[in-house]
Amino acid sequence: MTAVDTAASSPAQRRILRTEIPGPRSRERQVLRDANVAAGLGQTLPVFVERAGGAVVVDADGNHLIDLASGIAVTAVGxxxxxxxxxxxxxxQRFTHTCFLVTEYDGFVDLAAALNRITPGDHAKRTALFSTGAEAVENAVKIARVATGRPAVVVLGNAYHGRSLLTMTMTxxxxxxxxxxxxxAPEVYRAPAPYPYRWPGGPQRCAEEAAEALRDLVETQIGGHRVAAIVVEPIQGEGGFIVPPPGYLPRVRELADRHGIVFVADEVQTGLGRTGDMFACDREGVVPDLTxxxxxxxxxxxxxAVTGSAQVMDAVPAGGLGGTFxxxxxxxAAALATLEVIEREGLVERAREIEALALPRLRALAGPDSRVGEARGRGAMLAMEFVRPGSRTPDPEAARAVAAACHRQGVLVLVCGTYGNVVRLLPPLVIESHLLDDALGVIEEAVRSR
Incomplete structure (x- = not known):
């Protein structure tokens, strides 16, 4: 695609409101959606998309929305x-499918090699590719169980790992x-998550006490010799963009080493530059067994993908992993191109710039008399937790109201959190500064008008 083609096809990188949101064409299509699509599939904002490019989504009514959701952290490169x-x-144009388990192709091998190179650690690695994050999490548990010969899996409070039977259990x-x-699913155990804002002993004691609670669960309640894997999101996503205190992840690594447990980092949402490091585990130099x-x-x-130690990954015999797609x-091909863009365009560094631009403005909205109890995050993974003023009582209604106000003004944000009281921002790493500034202005107005 030439520069001229790109300019012609990509929507203008600015917010444009031509109708109310959702507009009449989106509302018409919503009627068909409701008549044909299962009710269990919800929606954040009932607009129908016609085009998207960079950090802008264009709906059926011609509105240009600033995308601070990125398809839930998918379109990091725009x-x-x-x-x-x-x-x-x-x-x-060459071929769309053969199934790698039937006939092989270079793209699979090239992507595995790229992930072996960029994931934490310089040890020998292997990679297995899958189709979805939940599928990869489930396969990581399978690999850990075979490698250790143990049944138990330990996860954290506030965790989100997927919607399949096993990953739903882990969630x-x-x-x-x-x-x-x-x-x-059986043999899934949960330890308290390190949640500094809500830790009973205060944020200063969070890392030590949360790690001690994890150790007690593993060693006393389960038995370290029975634990196959500890699965951790280095920054929790759906649970509320909870950043663990410094020192917690290294303590998890130490506990896993002590008992021969496979330490699995679920970097589905945090990986590939989102947090201002290629992987969130990189910030403290933690090397998981499986990423x-x-x-x-x-x-x-x-x-x-699941990428990790060659010894652990190769424990599964041929035929034990895979899937048609x-x-x-x-x-x-898309993944290889995406990794090239992340590295070539300096998007890891850009995530840190986004944090520097956005987080101070979000934190300025917090305070003892504000509904924003805390603004937090890392890189381009940022959030505000809403509470009743003067307390830490979750206020999900305020979070939903702020999100709805942003949507009406053409800024797409998401609500998350165990209590449903967190507004999260996941802008594409390519978002232009003027567009981010505009979106932040809308967010500030939405919060201050509450």
Whole structure:
């Protein structure tokens, strides 16, 4: 795609409101959606998208929305990045599918090699490709169980790992992810998550006390010799963008080493530059045994991976891993192009710039008399937690109201958190500063008008 083609196809990188949101055309299409799509599939904002590029989504009514959701952290390199689109097109013209388990292709091997290179640690690694984050998490547990010969899996409070039976069990929040879907998978145990803002002993004691609670669960309640894996999000996503205090992840690594447990880092949302490091574990130099990637990996195409120690990964015999669409060739091409864009365009560093621009403004909204109890995050993974003023009582209604006000003004944000009281921001790493500034102004007005 030439520079002229790119300029012609990419929407203007500015907020434009031509109708109310949702507009009449989106509302018409919503009627068809409601009549044909299962009710269990919800929606954040009922607008129908016609085009998207960079950090802007254009709906059916011609409104240009600033995208601070990135398809839930997927379009980190921007929607329809021209380099990614070109590589998708080239691969699709050659072949769209063969199944790597039947006949092989270079894209799968090349992507595995790239992930072996960039994931934490300089030891010998292997990679297995899958289609979704939940599928990768489930396979990481399978690998850990075979490698250790043990059954138990330890996860944290506030965790989100997916919607399959096992990953739904590993996920902490009941509604809407677990209600009515049991019985759940056995041998999954949960330790308290290090949540500095809400830790009973205060943020200064959070790392030590949370690690001690984890140790007690592993050694006393389960037995370290029975634990196959400890699975941790280095920064919790759906649980509320909770950043663990310094020192917690190294303590998890030490505990895993003491008992021969596989330490699994679920970097589905945090990985590939989102937090201002290629992987969130890099910030404290923690090297997991297995690292899980998905979301941003495909630049908009479905692909996921488990990468880790060759010894652990190769414990599974041939035929034990795979899937019909695992490492689809078109998705592999998109992922390779995405990794090239992240490195070539300096998007890891750009995530730190986004934090420097946005986090001080979000923190200025917090205070003892504010509904924003805390603004937090790292890189381009930022959030505000809403509480009743003067307390730490969660205020999900305020979070929903602020998100709705942003949506009406053409800024797409998401609500998350165990209590549903957190507004999260996941801008594409390519977002232009003027566009981010505009979006932050809308957010500030939405908060201050509450």
């Amino acid at each position: 929607a329809s990045h021209p380099h990614v689109v070109r590589r998708i097109s080239e691969q699709a 902490a929040k009941a509604a809407p992810y677990k209600d009515g879907f049991g019985p759940f 899980i990637t998905a979301k941003a990996l495909g630049g908009g195409m479905p692909i996921a 695992a490492g689809n060739p078109v998705s592999c």
